[in-house]
Amino acid sequence: MWFRIDFHSSKPIYEQIKEGIKLLILSGRLREGEFLPSIRSLAEDLGVNLNTVARAYRELVMEGVLEVRRGEGYVVADVRREALQGFLEDALKNVLRDCKTAGISEERVIEIVGEVYGGEGGC
Amino acid sequence: MWFRIDFHSSKPIYEQIKEGIKLLILSGRLREGEFLPSIRSLAEDLGVNLNTVARAYRELVMEGVLEVRRGEGYVVADVRREALQGFLEDALKNVLRDCKTAGISEERVIEIVGEVYGGEGGC
DNA sequence: CTCACTGTAATATTATACTATTACAGTGTG
């Protein structure tokens, strides 16, 4: 299985699937031209409905992340890496702004960055 | 007005209100014992329904962030600052983990931290 | 062609967020 769905999150499942796939591409575990699992099989793996996965895939096509080949499946499109990373950098900036507002020091933030990046586990 | 609601966000409005209030407390713009705007007036300011604000306040009481005085209003409770900051540090760690997975370098992350913290605007 | 897979489409149902509205109860001030 590729990623997990948080069924208690306020973030819609189809959004979680979209982000999960973008991260798989960015991490290199999915490469250009590679086939994604079929709508039905991914839905079964994740424990969600077929329609939910279909929506995620459909929207990723609209965003240029995937291409669809009827009767065959979905493949990773030719995406610029920087474009995909953009949504992550935006998310990071938003959280950082909140941290600053909340009075969390820059030093503390950098300490946390070190924990996450330094910490043993690779990807 | 205190903060803005993103009506297009997938994050529920009552969640946005809860986070907004927590940030106001952390930034010192709301202090212990201070009264919050009444449910009706905040609802009008934000352009949302009375029930939505009521839910946010109610849940903040359950979390110990606010106290309610019937007929008078809601006041900021005696909260430990670290407890309130916790939710922000968790959010930060989650985004950072994704950044790491996505292959965004630690240097680039620290550069972004610098942009957000260094950049003129204080709070 | 047939079969087993692919995506696509449509319908109905449930759960939840949000809204709108009305009503009632507690508190303090005149």
Add this chain to the structure above:
DNA sequence: CACACTGTAATAGTATAATATTACAGTGAG
């Protein structure tokens, strides 16, 4: 007490996410 605020509660309606289910169309292997 009357009034103007507070919070609280209950109801109904709308929009959307997600489910369940059925059906149909494209593709490739046998």
